[in-house]
Amino acid sequence: MDDSLLLTARPATGPGVLLTDLYELTMLQAYFDEGLDATATFELFIRALPKGRNFLVAAGLEEVLDYLATLHFTAPEMRWLRATKRFSKPFLASLEGLRFTGDVDAMPEGTVFFPDEPVIRISAPLREAQLVESRLMNIVHYETLVASKAARCVLAANGRMLVDFGLRRSHGAEAALLSARASYLAGFTGTATVEAGRRWGVPVFGTMAHSYVQVHGDESEAFERFALAHGGNATLLIDTYDTERAARRIVSLAPKLQAKGVAVNGVRLDSGDLANHARRVRAILDDGGLDSVAIFASGNLDEHRLAELVASGAPIDGFGVGTRMNTSADAPYFDCAYKLQEYAGEPRRKRSEGKATWPGRKQVYRRYDAEGRFAGDTLTLVDEPQAGEALLLPVVRGGLLIRPRVALAESRAHANRQLSRLPLRLKSLEPADPPYPVTVTEGLKHLAAQIDARS
Amino acid sequence: MDDSLLLTARPATGPGVLLTDLYELTMLQAYFDEGLDATATFELFIRALPKGRNFLVAAGLEEVLDYLATLHFTAPEMRWLRATKRFSKPFLASLEGLRFTGDVDAMPEGTVFFPDEPVIRISAPLREAQLVESRLMNIVHYETLVASKAARCVLAANGRMLVDFGLRRSHGAEAALLSARASYLAGFTGTATVEAGRRWGVPVFGTMAHSYVQVHGDESEAFERFALAHGGNATLLIDTYDTERAARRIVSLAPKLQAKGVAVNGVRLDSGDLANHARRVRAILDDGGLDSVAIFASGNLDEHRLAELVASGAPIDGFGVGTRMNTSADAPYFDCAYKLQEYAGEPRRKRSEGKATWPGRKQVYRRYDAEGRFAGDTLTLVDEPQAGEALLLPVVRGGLLIRPRVALAESRAHANRQLSRLPLRLKSLEPADPPYPVTVTEGLKHLAAQIDARS
Numbered sequence: 050m051d052d053s054l055l056l057t058a059r060p061a062t063g064p065g066v067l068l069t070d071l072y073e074l075t076m077l078q079a080y081f082d083e084g085l086d087a088t089a090t091f092e093l094f095i096r097a098l099p100k101g102r103n104f105l106v107a108a109g110l111e112e113v114l115d116y117l118a119t120l121h122f123t124a125p126e127m128r129w130l131r132a133t134k135r136f137s138k139p140f141l142a143s144l145e146g147l148r149f150t151g152d153v154d155a156m157p158e159g160t161v162f163f164p165d166e167p168v169i170r171i172s173a174p175l176r177e178a179q180l181v182e183s184r185l186m187n188i189v190h191y192e193t194l195v196a197s198k199a200a201r202c203v204l205a206a207n208g209r210m211l212v213d214f215g216l217r218r219s220h221g222a223e224a225a226l227l228s229a230r231a232s233y234l235a236g237f238t239g240t241a242t243v244e245a246g247r248r249w250g251v252p253v254f255g256t257m258a259h260s261y262v263q264v265h266g267d268e269s270e271a272f273e274r275f276a277l278a279h280g281g282n283a284t285l286l287i288d289t290y291d292t293e294r295a296a297r298r299i300v301s302l303a304p305k306l307q308a309k310g311v312a313v314n315g316v317r318l319d320s321g322d323l324a325n326h327a328r329r330v331r332a333i334l335d336d337g338g339l340d341s342v343a344i345f346a347s348g349n350l351d352e353h354r355l356a357e358l359v360a361s362g363a364p365i366d367g368f369g370v371g372t373r374m375n376t377s378a379d380a381p382y383f384d385c386a387y388k389l390q391e392y393a394g395e396p397r398r399k400r401s402e403g404k405a406t407w408p409g410r411k412q413v414y415r416r417y418d419a420e421g422r423f424a425g426d427t428l429t430l431v432d433e434p435q436a437g438e439a440l441l442l443p444v445v446r447g448g449l450l451i452r453p454r455v456a457l458a459e460s461r462a463h464a465n466r467q468l469s470r471l472p473l474r475l476k477s478l479e480p481a482d483p484p485y486p487v488t489v490t491e492g493l494k495h496l497a498a499q500i501d502a503r504s
Numbered sequence: 505m506d507d508s509l510l511l512t513a514r515p516a517t518g519p520g521v522l523l524t525d526l527y528e529l530t531m532l533q534a535y536f537d538e539g540l541d542a543t544a545t546f547e548l549f550i551r552a553l554p555k556g557r558n559f560l561v562a563a564g565l566e567e568v569l570d571y572l573a574t575l576h577f578t579a580p581e582m583r584w585l586r587a588t589k590r591f592s593k594p595f596l597a598s599l600e601g602l603r604f605t606g607d608v609d610a611m612p613e614g615t616v617f618f619p620d621e622p623v624i625r626i627s628a629p630l631r632e633a634q635l636v637e638s639r640l641m642n643i644v645h646y647e648t649l650v651a652s653k654a655a656r657c658v659l660a661a662n663g664r665m666l667v668d669f670g671l672r673r674s675h676g677a678e679a680a681l682l683s684a685r686a687s688y689l690a691g692f693t694g695t696a697t698v699e700a701g702r703r704w705g706v707p708v709f710g711t712m713a714h715s716y717v718q719v720h721g722d723e724s725e726a727f728e729r730f731a732l733a734h735g736g737n738a739t740l741l742i743d744t745y746d747t748e749r750a751a752r753r754i755v756s757l758a759p760k761l762q763a764k765g766v767a768v769n770g771v772r773l774d775s776g777d778l779a780n781h782a783r784r785v786r787a788i789l790d791d792g793g794l795d796s797v798a799i800f801a802s803g804n805l806d807e808h809r810l811a812e813l814v815a816s817g818a819p820i821d822g823f824g825v826g827t828r829m830n831t832s833a834d835a836p837y838f839d840c841a842y843k844l845q846e847y848a849g850e851p852r853r854k855r856s857e858g859k860a861t862w863p864g865r866k867q868v869y870r871r872y873d874a875e876g877r878f879a880g881d882t883l884t885l886v887d888e889p890q891a892g893e894a895l896l897l898p899v900v901r902g903g904l905l906i907r908p909r910v911a912l913a914e915s916r917a918h919a920n921r922q923l924s925r926l927p928l929r930l931k932s933l934e935p936a937d938p939p940y941p942v943t944v945t946e947g948l949k950h951l952a953a954q955i956d957a958r959s
Binding site for chain 2: 064065067068069070071072073074075076078079080082083085089091126129133135175179182183184186187188190191194214216217218219220221222223224225226227228241242243244246247253254255256257258259260261263264274275277278279282288289290319320321372373376377378381382383385387388389392397398399400401402403
């Protein structure tokens with residue numbers, strides 16, 4: 050057997066199995082006492098679009114595969130669990146050999162999807178399927194949140210370069226890394242976060258900070274030193290004191306640098322009215338013969354500001370987008386859920402007020418119009434095939450990968466194709482009217498009614 | 505020397521030194537080429553309160569100390585940097601032995617603070633002080649964000665039990681862990697996140713999920729099995745199908761459980777009108793002789809919902825607060841900055857539009873009124889002492905800790921005392937009128953004007 054097919058062969062990474070809610074373990078104890086461990090199917094989906102949003106972009110599957118592949122209780126974790134005295138000895142013994150042995154079906158990363166559509170389906174012995182709930186949601190929710198927000202920035206930027214600048218205000222280390230990954234997946238050009246370059250090959254970009262200019266008594270001297278240190282690769286930050294004066298300083302400096310064989314690659318604006326500064330700086334640079342110097346802008350940008358700047362015709366070649374994208378500031382969370390849909394072959398349904406779910410193992414079929422754009426989705430039971438393309442694909446069977454791992458570049462190309470196939474009204478930053486049609490089959494409605502009548 | 509004083513003796517943890525913005529490294533290369541490495545002082549502060557907020561709660565310092573203590577480039581990181589061909593060989597060689605050898609002054613975790621007040625001051629050789637910028641902000645920004653939001657929940661809950669439920673929708677693994685830590689610091693009773701219990705001793709709480717009820721064909725059977733598995737420690741989730749019917753089922757079940765020596769500890773409501781359900785469920789339980797069973801509520805709570813529920817007199821004994829607290833949903837980021845204030849003994853100032861900073865090494869002094877409540881702060885230069893208590897304390901000198909590490913419980917007690925000393929108008933969820941007074945000294949204003957005149 051090819052090693053790459055053996056899901057459990059990958060090295061242990063991440064925060065470990067105890068990054069979970071206590072109730073997963075208390076339920077596992079009860080299931081153990083009851084001897085319940087038949088196959089359970091859970092599906093992860095998002096209940097509603099945040100206000101003003103038209104679509105979602107699936108992300109996080111590859112990290113989920115890493116997590117499932119390495120799922121186990123380490124000796125120190127077992128020691129700690131024993132010391133809590135919350136659990137029985139036989140139950141704790143059963144955890145020692147626990148591995149993920151179930152099935153995973155999922156939409157490939159980069160797939161556009163809509164509310165109530167399962168993005169990932171887990172079918173596994175009950176205790177495994179339950180245990181993974183918290184971390185699986187933690188990964189998929191956040192990467193999908195960022196990919197969905199970043200895709201809107203990509204549409205708004207209309208082909209201009211976009212770089213993730215959000216490490217410092219991301220919510221912790223993993224958020225910084227996963228947002229670099231998810232925004233690149235959605236079409237960003239790259240990130241400033243170095244470790245994302247090392248880990249996934251995301252292209253890494255950097256300029257300079259205000260502190261660099263401040264350390265030098267003289268702004269011109271700071272520009273000269275930085276350009277010399279980085280050959281033709283320097284992007285100079287020009288708003289520390291006076292943006293236009295700094296642009297003129299670069300024009301004055303250019304012949305001296307040229308004499309040493311060094312060109313300035315770009316300048317960065319980071320405050321004030323970016324469109325106006327960009328126009329004035331462009332004029333100053335062009336008048337000084339520096340029309341090859343690119344203008345890069347940053348500072349509190351999101352898809353709306355990007356669309357405004359693009360529409361204004363401001364001569365900006367690329368954008369640094371950080372905080373508002375990394376934290377998905379207009380919608381910092383989705384109403385996502387991981388719900389039991391079938392246990393021991395029988396469909397299940399939660400009916401809590403305002404939180405009812407569609408029962409059974411489900412599939413999503415997508416139809417396309419004559420131009421290849423998305424025309425409508427159908428939510429159906431897996432044994433009730435519909436017209437169109439099935440979006441959930443088999444990924445893991447019996448704990449083993451049944452397809453090669455997907456490289457980030459490949460998922461990024463898939464996301465790009467998906468965005469190009471969005472109906473035009475969904476590409477708008479404004480709410481689509483009508484919204485994208487997702488139809489629930491009669492068979493699924495019938496099953497839900499049957500279960501309701503029974504309980 | 506006591507080992508606990510040796511900052512660099514702690515084991516390596518965390519994501520590594522390459523969790524940084526590329527520009528930190530490009531600036532370091534330039535500084536290396538120029539031979540610049542005099543002492544630089546940077547201060548971390550927040551520029552403004554988010555709308556509707558009255559104060560901030562400092563958090564993250566202890567993780568910053570872990571980060572600084574273990575700061576170094578590993579062999580695989582060095583190999584990767586070499587392979588990028590972005591940096592010179594002599595510069596890369598200089599990174600191999602890099603450790604943090606500087607000074608840290610900071611407000612203790614749990615200290616209430618206000619805009620423009622430095623929470624952490626780093627004074628170190630320029631390259632070290634610059635390199636740590638991105639990760640230091642990443643830690644302090646997020647923990648302070650959560651502690652500040654959680655403190656509002658604590659004030660609103662008015663003594664009721666609060667448990668962090670937010671792992672699943674936190675932004676990644678570290679956000680889940682740090683929000684469990686920061687909310688406990690701010691006064692939460694505990695968390696559902698098991699690993700936070702293991703790592704910091706945060707008390708861990710858990711109930712059950714809807715899936716547990718769904719797996720059992722019969723709700724009563726699910727309750728019975730779960731109670732038996734957990735002795736008197738079970739909190740039963742009662743909203744899977746019909747909340748009040750479930751409460752009656754628990755009343756019917758109680759004698760049977762009692763016969764086996766098992767009591768139900770509590771019930772959890774998770775949907776619908778929580779205040780109304782709580783009243784009806786309380787009546788059902790009390791009528792059934794179960795007045796010792798606590799009612800616990802969860803579902804989309806934040807400080808405003810908590811205040812409403814408390815004000816309504818709803819008989820709810822404790823709350824699970826998740827997503828909106830962990831993501832600080834009303835203000836998912838702060839406008840924080842880490843700025844160079846002094847280099848080689850000379851004060852520095854950034855003057856970018858809308859982003860000017862106060863120059864020099866600064867200290868914050870706090871005055872108290874007759875009842876011991878905060879009366880006003882003064883922002884001043886370190887060599888210009890004022891009336892009141894100095895809030896930034898020395899923590900690290902020359903890379904070595906000069907005080908013992910502070911246990912989380914101790915910081916939590918400090919936060920509790922701080923919140924109790926807030927002026928009453930600042931404890932309100934509404935904007936305080938007038939806002940808390942922070943005065944800038946004439947000496948500091950004069951220094952800023954001097955620097956402006958010079959450049």
